Amino acid sequence: MWKQCYCKKCGRIVPKETDSNWKCDYCNSKVFAVPKEYLMEKFPTILEEDTKEQFINDYIKSSPEFDPDLFERSAEDLDARLKKRERELEIAKKSYERMKKRQRTGSSGYGVKCPYCQSYNTRKIGTFAKAMNAALFGALSISVNSKNFHCNQCGSDF
Ligand SMILES: [Zn+2]
Ligand SMILES: [Zn+2]
Structure with missing residues (x-):
């Protein structure tokens, strides 16, 4: 109450x-x-x-x-305090997002969301792997394997 x-x-x-x-x-x-x-x-x-x-x-x-x-100051002060808190929140949010992004990207370095399961546990399919495919199976495989990312969560390429 x-x-x-x-x-x-x-x-x-x-x-x-x-x-x-x-x-x-x-x-x-x-x-x-x-x-x-x-x-x-x-x-x-x-x-x-x-x-x-x-x-x-x-x-x-x-x-x-x-x-x-x-009494005179309180309204102003509270307003300033609120604004300060908002700014701090904004900064905290930004640094949190940066941190999350860094976590997401990790060693695989990209942090792309899987369109199928929405997981960020994805990795870029290396250009080296692509080059190998191309070398082994010819240029055709490049167009076949045109997907750039692999989802470690659900295993799909996209
Ligand atoms: Zn008071
Ligand atoms: Zn997925």
Whole structure:
């Protein structure tokens, strides 16, 4: 059960799960549940727009713990924090993809997906093998063996 909570210090309004530790995720102060009358009847985790302003005035801005500087900064900071997290995620994702690609390619070096079984456990059919085929069976085998990759998973060439 989620409850809409508010921080008296920085004015952050944030939903919290009951019994979780009720700390502001911005300034780490204790948070309190928003009184029912300020919440939407249908969506009790959303503040009624009409009375939101009033709620902030009555419950946040008038509380002795209220810190106007924090209040001013919180929105901006949280926004910046979110953006930073997004950037970090983006970087993490990219490096993860690079790592996966490297793993995939491994010693066989190509990392092509098998169109039949979707496995990346594939290897390029070496040009050396092709050349050998050509030498042994004549040029014909080049066109016959025009597949470039072999799937180690399902054994098909493609
Ligand atoms: Zn706070
Ligand atoms: Zn396959």
